[in-house]
Amino acid sequence: MFVVNDVMVGVFHVGGKFFALDNRCPHAGASLAGGIFEGDTIRCRIHHWRFCVRDGKYLDEDNARWNARTFPVRVVGEDVQVEL
Ligand code: FES
Numbered sequence: 001m002f003v004v005n006d007v008m009v010g011v012f013h014v015g016g017k018f019f020a021l022d023n024r025c026p027h028a029g030a031s032l033a034g035g036i037f038e039g040d041t042i043r044c045r046i047h048h049w050r051f052c053v054r055d056g057k058y059l060d061e062d063n064a065r066w067n068a069r070t071f072p073v074r075v076v077g078e079d080v081q082v083e084l
Contacts, residue, residue, distance in 0.1 A: 001033035004044040004082050009071060011080060014040045019053045020082045022069035026058065032068065039084075 002009050003043050008023035010033035030046040037043075040049050041059065043050045049066070050059040056068035065073075072083040 001031060002082070005084050007084055010042070010053075011073070011082065011084075012037065012040075012042065014053060018073045018075065018080050020054050020071040020073045021051070021053060021056055022071070026066045026068055036057065 002011060009019045010023040010031070012019045012021070021032055023031055023042045024047065025032050027044065027047055027049050030044050031042060032042050032051065033041045035044045040052055040054050041050050042053050051057065051068045053061055056070040058064070058066035058068070075080050
């Protein structure tokens, strides 16, 4: 988890690519970066909701209201940059 311009951002590395999500779980604000990471899925530790780290989609039901916010990521040299 990183703080970018006062926003907590969870950065995940999947298949050689980086993805960034708002670190606050859309359900009740727990740290997504502190969740359980499997494949391209992060499972929140508090109530176990699951999100795709590639696009922030809430995976436990088809309801975009609960999708996690995502941010564009680029790699420049050895730096991972997140655009808010
Ligand atoms: S706070 Fe993440 S699932 Fe409830």
